[in-house]
Amino acid sequence: MKAIILDTETHSLNGLPVEIAYVPFQLENGNASMFADQCFDEFYSVGEPISYGAMAVHHIIESDIADKPSYKTFELPGDVEYIIGHNVDYDIAAIQRCGIDTANIKAICTLALARKAWPSAEAHNLSALLYMLMNGSDLARQKLRNAHNAKHDVLMTGFILKSIVRELSIQSIEDLYAVSEVARIPTTITFGKHKGLPISSLPADYKAWLLGKSDIDPYLRKALEAA
Template sequence: MTAYIFDSETTGLNDPHLIEAAWLQLESISSLAVTADFLQRYKPGKPIELSALATSHILDEELAGFHPHTDFNLPIDVEYLIGHNVDYDWRVIGEPDVKRICTRALSSKLWPDADSHTQSAMIYLHYRAEATGLLRNAHAALDDVKNCRLLLVKILDQLAAERGPAGTRNVHISGKAERAAALQPGHRRVHLGYWPQPDCRRYCGEHQRSEGLFEGGHRQKALLPTSTRVPVYGR
C-alpha cells in the first residue's frame, strides 16, 4: 500500500488550474515515515485570481518558464491520496483513479466543538507553542503537506485514545517546530479503529458528497494496514 500526502496551489476557485504541487511519500500510514518529497510549480492556462494571489503569493509572471499545468502527474504507485479537503486537490489534477483520505473530514468528526477545522486552525489547536513557526509559510504547498502530516499524527492519536490500546503501532512524529518542519522522526504508538463514513457536505464543506464510500461500505474496514481503519473515498 502506497500513500502520499498531497497539496496544490491553484489559480482560484473558478475552473482552477494547478500552479504548485507538493507531496510526501509515506512508508506506510501506520508509521508516517517520509521516504520522498516533491515540490514543483507549473504554468497555468489562465490568469491567477486575486483571491488566490492573496493566499499563495505566487504571481503569474513568476510561472512563465515552467511546464504547463497539464504536465503534472502523480507517481504511478499512488494508492491513497491524503490531504486536507483532499477532493479539491484531487479534482484539480484531473480526478485520478486513487482512494482518498480527508484530514478535514476526520478533524471535524474528532473535534466537533472546534470553531474552525481549517488545517491552520488544527495546527493551532494541537501545536499551539510551535504553530507560528509552522504556519509562517502556510499556503506554500510543501509546507502544507508537512503540516498535514503533523495533523495526521494527532488524528491517529485521538483515534487511539477513543478506540483503545489494542493493536498499537509505531508512528514517527516530530519534536520541536524546526524538526517538525524538517520531518525529523520521533516515536509514538497509536491505533485506529472503525469509523463511520463522514458526510463531506458537513465535514469538508464540499457541495457534493464524494463518489464512493468506504471500501466495502458503511462501517466496513478500509483496505489499510492491520489495525488501521479510517474513512476512504474511492472511485
Template structure:
C-alpha cells in the first residue's frame, strides 16, 4: 500500500504532533478504496504543554497523552510514496518534526483540489461534508468527532472520493498531478496587489516576487507561467 491519508493534531499552531492518524488508500482504474479496518491512530507525549487554544480545537488534554509514546517514535510505513491530507503541508511538517524523512514523499492536497472542484463553497472538512451530504443529520453525526485525527482522515477520504469522481481521475499518480496543478494559485492573496489575478500583475512586480528567497514554490510556478 503506497498511499495513505494522514492527519495530525498538534500542541500549538505548527506545533509538535500529539495525535497522528492515517488510513491506507488505493486508487486503481478510477476505483478508490479506503481501508478503514487498517487505520492507525495514536496519541503521543511531548516535552512541553498543550496550549489552551489548541485544546479548544481538538479537545486533547494533558491526561490523554500522559504515558503515551514520545512523538519522535512515530514512523511511516516503509512503502509509503504518497501522503494525502487536507492542507497536507501542515501534516507533513508535523511528522517531519518526529524525525521522519519526507523528502521523497509526493504530497496530495485535498484542500487545493476541493477549491478547484467547488470554487464557490467553504473548503474546510466540516463544510464540505455538510455540502456533500446536503446538510443532513447524517453529516452532523459524522462531524460529532471532527478534529479527532482518525475521524478527520476518514472524512478526508469521503471528500476525496467525490473529488476523484468529479475530475474523472484514474490513478494515484494522476491524482498527484491534479493536486500539483490545483496548488498553483491564480490570484495573489497578499500585498498591494491582493486579489489581483497573477496574469495581470505588473511585470516588474512579478520579477521582484520571483527573486524573493522565501517565495512559496507554487506561487513561483504561477509567476513563471
C-alpha cells in the first residue's frame, strides 16, 4: 500500500475520529486503480460525546461506537508513503490525534486537484463533483445516499480521482503528488480585509505581516514568498 485514499468522521469539528476508512490506490503509466475489495473501515470510541452538529453531518450516533475500540488503537499500514483525501489536511490531523506519526507522509489533496482540473465548476465538494461527472444522473443520486460515511467517501474520492488523473494526464503517483503540491498554493487571499485580491497584488506591508505569523498556512507562505 504505497498510497491510500483516506477519510475520517470526527466527534466534533476538528475532533477525534469516530470512523476511519481507507482504500489502496495505485497509479502507474497513467492507469489509476482503486482496490475496493481491500477497503478498511472501522468505528472507534473516543470517550467524549459526539456533538449533534457532527451527527447531522455523518449520522454516527453513540450506539454505533459504544463497544468499538479506542481511536488510539488505529494504525496505518506500515508501507504507506502517500495519503490522498478531499481536504486531506483535516484527515491527517485527525489520525495524528490517534498518535500516528505522519512526518514522512506525502499528502495529496483531491480538493486542490479538482479545482485545478475543473476551475469553472460550480462547486468542488465531493457530492457536487460526482453529480457533475455523472451528468446529474439518478445513479449519482443513489451513490450519494451514504455521503459522509467514511467508506463511501473514500470510494467516491477514488472515482473522482480517476477522472482527475484523466483530465490532467497524470502518469504516476509521484507526478500526482507534484501536481497536488502546486495546486495547493493559493493565487488569491481568502480572508481578511483583502479577501478576493490576487496574492501578487497584496500590499507589501500586509504580505510582510502575514509572513511574520508563526501559524501561517505553509502553502500560503509559499505563495507570499513567490509574490
